[in-house]
Amino acid sequence: MIQAGDTAFILASAGLVLLMTPGLALFYAGMVRSKNVLGTIMQSLIMISIISIEWVIIGYTMAFGPDVSGIVGDLSWFGLNGVSSAPSSDYASTIPHNVFMIYQCMFAVITPALITGAFAERMRFGPLILFSLIWTIVVYNPVCHWIWGVGGWLGNRGVLDFAGGLVVHLTSGAAALAAVLVLGPRKGFGRQSFIPHNLPMTVLGTGLLWFGWFGFNGGSALAANGIAATAFVSTHLAGMAGMAMWTLVEWLHRKKPTTLGSVSGAIAGLATVTPAAGFISPISAIIIGLLAGIICYTAVNLKNIIGLDDSLDVVGIHGIGGVVGTICLGIFASRAVNPGGSDGLLAGNASFLGTQIFGVLVVGTYAFIISWILLKIIDMLFGLRVSEENEVTGLDLSEHSETAYN
Amino acid sequence: MKKIEAIIKPFKLDDVKEALNEMGIKGMTLTEVKGYGRQKGHKEIYRGAEYVVDFLPKIKLELIVEDSHVDEIVECIRQAALTGKIGDGKIFILPIEEVVRVRTGETGNQAI
Numbered sequence: 001m002i003q004a005g006d007t008a009f010i011l012a013s014a015g016l017v018l019l020m021t022p023g024l025a026l027f028y029a030g031m032v033r034s035k036n037v038l039g040t041i042m043q044s045l046i047m048i049s050i051i052s053i054e055w056v057i058i059g060y061t062m063a064f065g066p067d068v069s070g071i072v073g074d075l076s077w078f079g080l081n082g083v084s085s086a087p088s089s090d091y092a093s094t095i096p097h098n099v100f101m102i103y104q105c106m107f108a109v110i111t112p113a114l115i116t117g118a119f120a121e122r123m124r125f126g127p128l129i130l131f132s133l134i135w136t137i138v139v140y141n142p143v144c145h146w147i148w149g150v151g152g153w154l155g156n157r158g159v160l161d162f163a164g165g166l167v168v169h170l171t172s173g174a175a176a177l178a179a180v181l182v183l184g185p186r187k188g189f190g191r192q193s194f195i196p197h198n199l200p201m202t203v204l205g206t207g208l209l210w211f212g213w214f215g216f217n218g219g220s221a222l223a224a225n226g227i228a229a230t231a232f233v234s235t236h237l238a239g240m241a242g243m244a245m246w247t248l249v250e251w252l253h254r255k256k257p258t259t260l261g262s263v264s265g266a267i268a269g270l271a272t273v274t275p276a277a278g279f280i281s282p283i284s285a286i287i288i289g290l291l292a293g294i295i296c297y298t299a300v301n302l303k304n305i306i307g308l309d310d311s312l313d314v315v316g317i318h319g320i321g322g323v324v325g326t327i328c329l330g331i332f333a334s335r336a337v338n339p340g341g342s343d344g345l346l347a348g349n350a351s352f353l354g355t356q357i358f359g360v361l362v363v364g365t366y367a368f369i370i371s372w373i374l375l376k377i378i379d380m381l382f383g384l385r386v387s388e389e390n391e392v393t394g395l396d397l398s399e400h401s402e403t404a405y406n
Numbered sequence: 407m408k409k410i411e412a413i414i415k416p417f418k419l420d421d422v423k424e425a426l427n428e429m430g431i432k433g434m435t436l437t438e439v440k441g442y443g444r445q446k447g448h449k450e451i452y453r454g455a456e457y458v459v460d461f462l463p464k465i466k467l468e469l470i471v472e473d474s475h476v477d478e479i480v481e482c483i484r485q486a487a488l489t490g491k492i493g494d495g496k497i498f499i500l501p502i503e504e505v506v507r508v509r510t511g512e513t514g515n516q517a518i
Contacts (some may be wrong), residue, residue: 047443091510389489392417393463 002087003094009224010099013295016215017106017385019208021048021113025269027205028117034197035394036121037404043128044113050129055105056080056135062141064091064104067151074141084372086294090150091238092222103219105143111140111168117312118176119183121194122391125399127382131374135175139370143171143363158352160333160342162231163220165275165325166363174318174367176310182375183384185309187391194311199259206263210239213270217277227338231277235270238289242269245293252355253293253297261297264317268296271321276329279341284332288325295324323360328358363375407502407515408476412442412467413495414487423484426469429479445493463509464495470486470502472515 025044029037051059057079065073077083085096093101112132116123146154147161154166161167186194196202217235221228246265251257272292273285280288300316310316329351333344343349378384385391390398397403414422419436426434438462447460471479480497489497507517 187417389415389417397448397450401449403450 001094001221002096006092006094006225007096007099009228010095010219010222013215013219014099014103014106016212017103017219018048018212020106020216021045021110023205023212024025024110024113027206027209027263028120028202028312030198030202030205031196032120032201033194033394034405035396035403036394037197037201038402039125039395039399040116040120042125042400043123046125046129046305047109047113047132050133051109051136052105052156054133055108056130059136059141060101060104063108063144064101064138064149067149067266068144070146070156072145072152073149076263080101094223100222103222105163107168107216108136108140109145111164111172112136114168114172114314114318115175115179118179118310120311121395122183122186122385124382124384124386125395127383127384130382131378131384134374134378135371138374139171139175139367140167140364143167143367146363147359154359154362157358158342158355158370160279160356160360161275161326162278162329163217163274165272165322165329166359169271169274169318169322170326170360170363170397171367173315173322174364175371176314176319176369177308177398178372179375180308180310180315182372182379183352185307186311189308189309196260203259203263210266210270213239213274217274220267221278227340230280230337233276233282234273234280234285237282237285238273238292239266239289240269240270241286241289242272242293242296244268245269246297247293249294249297264313264395265293265297266299268292268317268321271318272296272328275322275325276332279329279333279338281332281334281337284328284334288328288332291328292321292324297322319364323364326356326360327353327399330354407505407518408473409500409502410469410471410483411478411498411500412469412483412487413439413464413475413497414467414483415489415493415495416463416465418487418489418494419467422461422467422486424482425482426479429482431469431479433469437466437468438463439466442463443493443496462493468508470505470518472518 025041029040032040061075061077062073065077068074083097083101085098086095087093144167146152147167181186213235214232218228218232243262243266247257247262250261269289269292273288296317299320300313303310303316331345333342334347335343343351441464442460447458450457505517506513
């Protein structure tokens with residue numbers, strides 16, 4: 001039975017989540033040098049096109065189609081066959097099936113876009129498209145099915161992920177780590193400084209991401225109800241707490257509160273609360289945001305000590321955020337808040353924490369290994385990196401024949 | 407004394423700087439310049455309209471050296487900046503009448 005309010009809310013949420021991809025493009029583009037701003041934007045923006053096509057043809061049926069042994073959906077909804085404006089019997093029964101489909105499409109779009117921050121300023125555009133397309137098919141679609149698809153094996157084991165801590169943030173974070181290892185650092189890494197060329201652009205991107213995140217997490221209730229409200233509130237509280245904590249820690253550690261630090265903390269808080277948003281109390285959301293601020297700050301600083309060129313901190317913020325949030329859900333989840341969820345450690349259910357840690361290990365390992373193999377193969381066949389000369393010239397001119405500022 | 411002016415490809419700057427440091431060259435002046443010779447410029451595309459940009463970014467290095475060091479330094483720069491393709495750059499050698507160090511007032515080779 002279709003409910004007008006639910007349908008309107010999820011349609012609006014789908015629009016909000018779409019906006020996150022151009023938001024992410026600006027967030028990333030502000031942090032690169034001015035010769036790579038368009039190249040960086042394009043790497044995120046193009047996903048709207050190629051992943052939406054993939055999703056409609058094969059992605060949706062792989063992720064949400066009728067289950068095959070808990071691993072993947074079968075191909076009976078290939079090309080959206082049978083996915084109409086009538087409600088689905090399995091998912092979100094109060095909204096048209098195609099509304100659920102297009103809402104989930106936006107999640108598939110932003111996930112490979114998140115990875116691009118790891119290899120910013122050195123990846124060729126053609127191989128990037130090939131990688132993102134195949135990655136979505138072999139990593140995103142199956143993992144999405146395991147957790148959110150009816151019959152998915154991790155979901156059956158009780159692993160919970162409200163809006164994508166595992167499906168979106170950990171898969172992209174693990175792929176980012178693989179990409180950093182396969183591509184290697186930028187020319188001059190460790191000797192030369194890579195100073196962000198336009199932080200106001202990054203702040204604008206943060207604003208769009210935060211705004212879109214209300215659709216990402218709030219909409220994941222799949223109805224305009226109390227759980228959506230819980231998720232909306234959690235999202236905001238964790239974002240603000242992450243911002244406060246990162247800024248404070250940086251102020252103490254480096255003696256100055258920085259703009260880039262405050263927006264990084266906000267994104268860390270938002271990413272970390274994503275798996276938990278609809279299952280926790282407001283106070284838990286604040287604690288998760290504070291933890292995100294300090295843990296992700298530490299992770300990003302560790303990166304510099306280890307010497308990995310995860311250029312825009314996809315591993316440190318999204319990967320670690322996904323891990324911390326999923327584990328925190330195992331601690332803070334409460335049936336009193338959401339009867340459809342689970343009780344966590346603090347409610348006396350330690351086994352759920354174990355289930356969540358199992359989910360992190362499975363998804364993190366799978367996404368890392370498959371991404372690494374895929375990147376190696378594409379590197380051997382086509383080459384992932386631009387030439388040294390093109391890297392110094394910048395991606396804008398060498399890959400796109402444009403310059404951002406004239 | 408001579409001035410060596412070397413116009414090189416930007417991505418070769420690190421190599422040239424390192425090679426010169428290894429020879430014991432203590433200082434140089436660098437300018438980001440634009441220019442063209444035999445190498446054609448690049449093309450930019452905006453909604454299908456193509457614009458040819460003649461002037462390409464290059465790096466100009468300037469060094470003042472003793473006469474006896476000129477040949478080896480020029481060869482060092484040439485080797486480090488070489489890719490073998492058109493657009494590798496040019497090296498100019500000019501006579502210098504006098505050099506004065508501002509801090510001490512030293513002149514000639516002492517001031518280099």
